[in-house]
Amino acid sequence: MPPIVEVEGVTYTYPNAEEPALRDVTLTVDEGEFILLTGPSGCGKTTLCRCLNGLIPHFYSGEMEGEVRVLGLSTREHPPSELARYVGLIFQNPDNQIFSLTVEKEVAFGLENLGVERGEMRRRVDWALEVVGLSHLRHRLTNELSGGEKQRLAIASILAMRPRVIVLDEPTSFLDPKAAERLFEILDLLNREYGMTIILIEHRVDLAVRYVDRVVVMDGGLVIVDASPREAFTSPKTRAVGVAVPRVLELSERLMKRGIPLKRLSLTPEELLEELQGRLRGDGGWSGGEVKVEGAEPIIEVIDVSYTYPNGVKALDGINLRIDRGEFVAIMGENGAGKTTLVKHFIGLLKPTEGRVLVDGVDISQVTVASLARKVGLVFQNPDDQLFAESVEEEIAFALRNFGYSEDVVAKRVDWALHLLDIEQYRGSSPFTLSGGERKRVALASVLAWDPEVVVLDEPTIGQDYAQKERLRHFLMQLRSQGKTTIIVTHDVEFVAECEPRIILMAEGRILADGPARRVLSDVEALEKASITPPEMVRVLRRLSPYGVPCDILDVEEAAKVIAGRFRG
Amino acid sequence: MSLFEGLRFSGGDTPIHRLDPRAKFVLTASIFTAAVLYFHLLPLLIIFLIQLPIVAAAKVWRGWLRTLRGGLYIAVLILVTNLISFYFYKGRVFTLEMVEYSLSMTLRFIVLVASFSLFFLTTSPDRLSLALEKLHVPYEFTFAFITAIRFVPVLAEEAQSIIDAQRARGLELERGGLLRRVRNYIPILLPLIVNSIRRSLELAEAMESRAFGAARERTNLYELEMGGLDYAVLMLSIALMAIAIYIRVFHPNLGVFFPSV
Numbered sequence: 001m002p003p004i005v006e007v008e009g010v011t012y013t014y015p016n017a018e019e020p021a022l023r024d025v026t027l028t029v030d031e032g033e034f035i036l037l038t039g040p041s042g043c044g045k046t047t048l049c050r051c052l053n054g055l056i057p058h059f060y061s062g063e064m065e066g067e068v069r070v071l072g073l074s075t076r077e078h079p080p081s082e083l084a085r086y087v088g089l090i091f092q093n094p095d096n097q098i099f100s101l102t103v104e105k106e107v108a109f110g111l112e113n114l115g116v117e118r119g120e121m122r123r124r125v126d127w128a129l130e131v132v133g134l135s136h137l138r139h140r141l142t143n144e145l146s147g148g149e150k151q152r153l154a155i156a157s158i159l160a161m162r163p164r165v166i167v168l169d170e171p172t173s174f175l176d177p178k179a180a181e182r183l184f185e186i187l188d189l190l191n192r193e194y195g196m197t198i199i200l201i202e203h204r205v206d207l208a209v210r211y212v213d214r215v216v217v218m219d220g221g222l223v224i225v226d227a228s229p230r231e232a233f234t235s236p237k238t239r240a241v242g243v244a245v246p247r248v249l250e251l252s253e254r255l256m257k258r259g260i261p262l263k264r265l266s267l268t269p270e271e272l273l274e275e276l277q278g279r280l281r282g283d284g285g286w287s288g289g290e291v292k293v294e295g296a297e298p299i300i301e302v303i304d305v306s307y308t309y310p311n312g313v314k315a316l317d318g319i320n321l322r323i324d325r326g327e328f329v330a331i332m333g334e335n336g337a338g339k340t341t342l343v344k345h346f347i348g349l350l351k352p353t354e355g356r357v358l359v360d361g362v363d364i365s366q367v368t369v370a371s372l373a374r375k376v377g378l379v380f381q382n383p384d385d386q387l388f389a390e391s392v393e394e395e396i397a398f399a400l401r402n403f404g405y406s407e408d409v410v411a412k413r414v415d416w417a418l419h420l421l422d423i424e425q426y427r428g429s430s431p432f433t434l435s436g437g438e439r440k441r442v443a444l445a446s447v448l449a450w451d452p453e454v455v456v457l458d459e460p461t462i463g464q465d466y467a468q469k470e471r472l473r474h475f476l477m478q479l480r481s482q483g484k485t486t487i488i489v490t491h492d493v494e495f496v497a498e499c500e501p502r503i504i505l506m507a508e509g510r511i512l513a514d515g516p517a518r519r520v521l522s523d524v525e526a527l528e529k530a531s532i533t534p535p536e537m538v539r540v541l542r543r544l545s546p547y548g549v550p551c552d553i554l555d556v557e558e559a560a561k562v563i564a565g566r567f568r569g
Numbered sequence: 570m571s572l573f574e575g576l577r578f579s580g581g582d583t584p585i586h587r588l589d590p591r592a593k594f595v596l597t598a599s600i601f602t603a604a605v606l607y608f609h610l611l612p613l614l615i616i617f618l619i620q621l622p623i624v625a626a627a628k629v630w631r632g633w634l635r636t637l638r639g640g641l642y643i644a645v646l647i648l649v650t651n652l653i654s655f656y657f658y659k660g661r662v663f664t665l666e667m668v669e670y671s672l673s674m675t676l677r678f679i680v681l682v683a684s685f686s687l688f689f690l691t692t693s694p695d696r697l698s699l700a701l702e703k704l705h706v707p708y709e710f711t712f713a714f715i716t717a718i719r720f721v722p723v724l725a726e727e728a729q730s731i732i733d734a735q736r737a738r739g740l741e742l743e744r745g746g747l748l749r750r751v752r753n754y755i756p757i758l759l760p761l762i763v764n765s766i767r768r769s770l771e772l773a774e775a776m777e778s779r780a781f782g783a784a785r786e787r788t789n790l791y792e793l794e795m796g797g798l799d800y801a802v803l804m805l806s807i808a809l810m811a812i813a814i815y816i817r818v819f820h821p822n823l824g825v826f827f828p829s830v
Contacts, residue, residue, distance in 0.1 A: 050774075059777055084780035095723055096768055097775035099716055101578075105695050108790035115784030118792065125790065141580060143722045157779065349733050369736045378737040384767070385727070386734035388759035398756070402739030432763060446738065 002072065004165060004197050005029035005052060005087075010066035012047060012056055021047040023221040024066070031164065034191045034198045036208050036229070038243050039218035041437055041465045045201045048218070049167050052199070053087040054080040071164065084110065088158030090168040092463070094150035103145070104129065104138040106153055110161045128160040132186055147335050148179025155186060165197040166190065172204060173463050176334040176491040178531040180204060184211055203465060205244045206494065206536050209233070209267045217243060229267055244466040247494065247536040247556055248272050254560035260567050269539040280547040281568040296324040298358075299454060299485050300346055305355035306509075307341055315341040317509035319355070325453075326483045328476070330496045330517070333506035334531035339489045342506070343456050346487075348372045360453070374403060377452035381459040383443035387431040392423060395431050396446045403450060417449035421475075437468045454485040461492040473499055497521055497535035497554040505530045522552040577632075577721070578693050585627035585691045589799040590700035593692060596806040600684040603813035604677050610669055612816075612823075613676045619809075620683055629690045636686035640679060648675040694718050699793050708787055716772075724765075731760050 007027040013020040022044045029035060037045050050056045054075040057064045068075040071086050091097050100106035107128050111121045129135045132152040137145065145153060151171055158166060168187070172180035188211045190196045202208045209215075215232035217225035219241045225232050232238055233245050234253075252266045252275075266272035300323040307316040315338045323329055331339045344350040345357045348364040357364045360375055380386060389395040396417050400410045418424045421441045426434060431442050440460075448455065461469050476499060479486045490496060496503065496517060503520040505513040507530040513520045520526065522538050534542070537559045541551040547566055553559045585593075603616050624633050651671035656663060698711040732742075735756045742753050795803075816823055 053778055055774055055777060059774060080777040081780045081783040084778055084783065089774075089778040091771065091775060093771065096771040097778075099712075099719060099772075099776070099779075101694050101715065101719055105790060110779040112788050112790065113780040113783050115786050115788050118788060118790070121788065121790055139580075142719070161780065344733065347737055349736060368741070370739045370741050373737050373739050378734075380730060380734040380737070382730065384764055385731045385760055386738065386756075388756045388763075398740075399738035402741070 001031065003028040004031040004071060005199075006067070006069040007048070007051065008067045008069075010051060010064065010068060012051065012064045013062050014047075014060065015062045017062070019221075020063075021221055022051070025218075025221070025223055027216065027223060027226065029165070029197060029199065031197055032191070032195050033214055034187070034212045035200065035214045035216060036205070036212040037199055037201045037216045037218065038203075038205065039224075040242055040467055042435060043218040043241075044221040045218055046169055047221075049089060049169050049199070049201065051075065052165070052167050053089050054078060054083045055089075081113070084163070085114065085161060086163055087165045087167060088161060088163035090151075090154050090158055090166065090171050092170040092173050094147055094154055094174065097154050098142050098150060101141055101143075102138075103134060103140050103142060103153060106142055107157045107160050110157055114161065124160045124162065128156040131159060131189070132156040133182075146179070147174050148176070148182060151175060151179070151183060152186065155183075159190070163196075165199065167199045169201045170203065170463070171200075172202065172207075174335075176531060177493055177533040178334060180207060181533060184208070187211065203244060205233075206246050206248070209246045209249075217241060230265060233267070234265060242467040242470075248540060250556050251537070251540065251560055251563075254557060255564060258560060258564040260564055261569075269536065269543070272540055273543050276544065276563070279569060280544060280549070280563070280566045296326070298322050299325045299327075299360055301356075301358040302342070302345070303356045303358070305345065305352040305357060307338075307345070307350060308353045315509050316345075316352075319509075319511060321504065321511065321514070323454075323485065323487065325485055326480075327485055328480045328499070328501040329485075329487045329504060330499070330501045331487065331489045331504045331506060332491060332493075332496065332520075332530065332532055333512075334491060337506040337530065338509040339506055340458055341509075343378065343458065343487065343489055346372075346454065346456060347376045347378050349378075370402065373399075373452070374450065375452055376454040376456060377447040377450070378456045379444055379447045379458065379460070381462055383436075383439040386443055386446070387439060390430060391428050392418070392426045392431055392434075392442050392445075393428065395442055396449050399446060400449055405450075413449045413451075417445040420448060421445040436463055437465070440464070440468075454487065455479060456487045456489070458489045459491075460488055461490060461495050469495055491532065493521070493532060493535050497537065500554060505532070507531070518552040518554060521554060577718075578689060578691075579632065580693075581628065581691065583627050583691075584798065585623060586693070587798075588691075588802060589793060589795050590692050590697045591703070591793075592795065592799040592802045592806070593688060594700070595803055597684050597688040599806040599810035599813070601681060602810055604680040604684070606813055606817045607677075608670065608673055610673050610676065613673055613680060616813075617676065617680050617683065620680075620687060624687060627687070627691045629687070632690045633683065633686050636682060636690075637679065640682040644675050644678055647678050648672065651675070696791065696793065699789055699791055702787075702789065703793055724761075727764060728757070728761055731757050 007025055010022050010025045011020050012022040025048060039045055050060065051068050052070065057076060058079045070083060075083065098106055100109055104125055107125045108121055111124060129138055132155050134149065134152055134156060137149065142153065172183055175183065184207055187198055191198050200208065209229050212229060215227060215229045216223055217232060217238050224237050224241065225235050227235065233249055246267050248266050248269055252262055252272055256262055262275050266275060302319050302321040305316055305319045308314045319342065331342065333339050341350060345352060345364065346359060348367065348369045351365050359372055364372060387395060389398060393414055396414045397410050400413050418427055421444055423438065423441050423445060426438065431439060434442065460472055464472065476486060500517040503515065503517050504511055505520055505526055512530050513523055513526040521535055524534055524542065527534050535554055537554055537556060538551055541549055541553055541559060545551050549562055549566060553562060600616060604613060607613055624630060648671050651674050652667065655667040655671065659667065694715055698715050701711045702708060740753065740756055
């Protein structure tokens with residue numbers, strides 16, 4: 001059988017770009033494969049996706065060399081609208097790929113465009129909704145869906161066209177862990193039951209590695225590794241590029257280094273457990289350890305706060321919370337749990353419907369947002385929602401001028417912030433010309449510039465690749481060591497597991513758990529209620545708890561040490 | 570803004586919702602025509618009251634009243650400007666005719682808003698676009714219309730995020746004189762525009778991927794067929810319009826309090 005997708009020596013340069021985005025890429029995909037495509041931001045993965053359904057060279061001009069064939073059809077000769085029958089593309093932002101007002105009409109959109117007859121269309125729409133589990137929402141308005149539902153809808157509307165290949169470009173970026181897991185289960189089903197070929201770009205490798213059977217790593221427009229997941233993730237080439245590696249793989253490597261004879265390196269908790277089963281000594285359950293937080297001076301106090309939006313949605317329901325000076329806190333919970341609503345109170349963007357919020361002892365209802373902003377720096381999720389100035393320098397100076405600093409102080413602070421985030425070389429550039437990660441750093445600099453006492457970051461890891469996340473983590477550690485109060489709002493479990501902050505777990509406007517990361521992230525019941533999946537280490541260790549292994553360990557090295565200590569062969 | 574919010578379809582399934590958009594459009598058009606034909610209080614009041622049972626049957630009181638409340642500001646403006654201009658035009662005197670005429674103009678505006686609101690509140694844009702397609706309006710036009718409606722809430726949310734982000738950076742929208750206040754909006758408008766451009770590019774890519782424009786003859790998931798009730802409403806609306814025109818032409822003084830205007 002000929003391969004379903006053939007990419008042959010493709011080199012592509014975007015119009016007005018100096019460097020090619022793809023360099024001599026060759027890749028063949030057989031029908032029924034499930035491929036993970038990964039690599040740092042700007043490595044060319046998205047560009048490659050655009051080649052697969054003819055967006056390149058039809059929608060994007062620029063220079064393309066080489067050939068791409070899908071089911072034998074050359075993408076040069078067949079436009080995307082024609083290739084859409086064979087290759088479905090799903091994008092990162094669910095909102096920017098939904099055109100209709102109701103769910104079932106959206107699923108039908110592609111079929112209507114293809115001119116499919118009504119009876120057949122109805123059958124396919126029903127089937128597609130069934131597969132993604134949205135049948136019960138068929139008449140719902142699309143803008144009332146949650147992010148996860150929207151992304152499933154996007155899949156259904158591609159599915160209805162019955163493509164042979166589905167290409168997804170970071171489909172889970174905006175989703176919380178549970179919704180992401182659900183999405184993967186659907187992809188797995190499509191791959192196994194319906195034999196669909198799936199090509200997936202994804203940063204959540206821990207999750208992806210359970211389902212994929214081949215990994216392609218790109219860097220600088222080149223395919224550098226193309227192998228089975230085990231080979232690909234252990235390859236030194238992959239490691240050198242700086243992409244995330246499944247944590248269980250890292251754990252089994254460290255176990256081997258400690259002399260534990262494992263047959264092979266494991267990729268998932270299940271594989272590792274199978275290896276370790278019956279080979280550990282010790283027994284008896286593990287009783288959770290308790291860490292007490294010492295009280296210090298409070299900087300933020302939330303007292304019996306409830307908040308109801310003007311449309312009647314109760315987003316916060318009786319919140320009590322105290323954050324001390326110098327603490328490092330992560331507020332976690334699924335989308336819609338009330339996390340962002342809560343932090344907006346810290347700077348007075350929202351005022352409680354009931355109860356009081358005190359910042360440094362001052363009731364936020366008594367003062368302006370601008371005066372609170374001096375103490376509490378809030379950096380929003382999407383840097384594009386705030387960048388507007390002609391240059392990076394001006395962008396950073398904006399807030400400083402709003403606060404009325406004199407020009408020489410402004411100049412000094414701008415220099416300091418540029419240096420702090422290592423963006424001095426972009427001083428004169430327009431923020432709009434920078435890459436996503438750089439724009440994020442500019443947004444961060446534009447808030448840190450006035451050195452607020454409290455720094456709040458809303459979903460700082462969304463859309464960030466492994467290296468950028470690592471950089472962010474180091475930066476947060478730096479803030480922490482300087483004694484700055486830092487609060488992050490996130491549903492990125494693995495990121496939090498590595499930072500080990502105090503965690504406040506929220507669901508439906510309430511606080512479910514509050515305590516050190518080790519305790520909260522190993523409290524599987526609370527996590528379940530908050531629709532957060534436990535970190536990989538906890539997944540492994542929990543199953544080993546019959547051997548008396550503590551399951552509140554988040555660090556890979558520590559986990560390896562504990563397991564190795566109980567190994568009896 | 571609530572004037573427009575009240576025009577937004579928000580679901581619902583009553584006989585009024587199920588009416589064929591074409592029949593409902595004729596109904597709205599007949600109310601519209603009647604309202605434009607008359608200059609006097611009583612007939613306009615009757616036209617206004619005719620709509621109440623329809624609103625009740627469609628169970629859209631909330632949205633409908635919200636639209637009217639949203640239109641109140643403009644209604645008052647119409648009343649005041651009419652009164653003032655009459656006052657000076659007639660040589661600085663107030664007459665009852667003037668008051669009636671001004672009130673009528675105001676009521677006419679309210680009737681127009683009310684009828685539009687009733688139409689849009691009870692007609693799903695999907696069915697409306699289908700009706701437009703049936704009437705041979707080019708698909709690109711209906712698609713643009715639907716997409717515009719689809720992205721109203723998305724844009725509103727985005728605007729709110731931008732405002733929040735800039736306020737967090739010390740932007741005070743209400744600070745300064747008029748010119749300064751206008752300038753204050755630059756940090757809000759610029760990201761909104763740039764994001765919209767970026768979004769339109771992404772949307773175009775997604776459209777391509779969904780075979781937009783692939784087939785010469787587009788099909789539609791829904792079929793629109795006029796049923797008995799639809800024809801009844803259609804007939805009734807045409808009759809209503811005919812009566813309105815008849816009275817206006819042959820009995821222009823019926824129900825007029827102050828015929829001198």
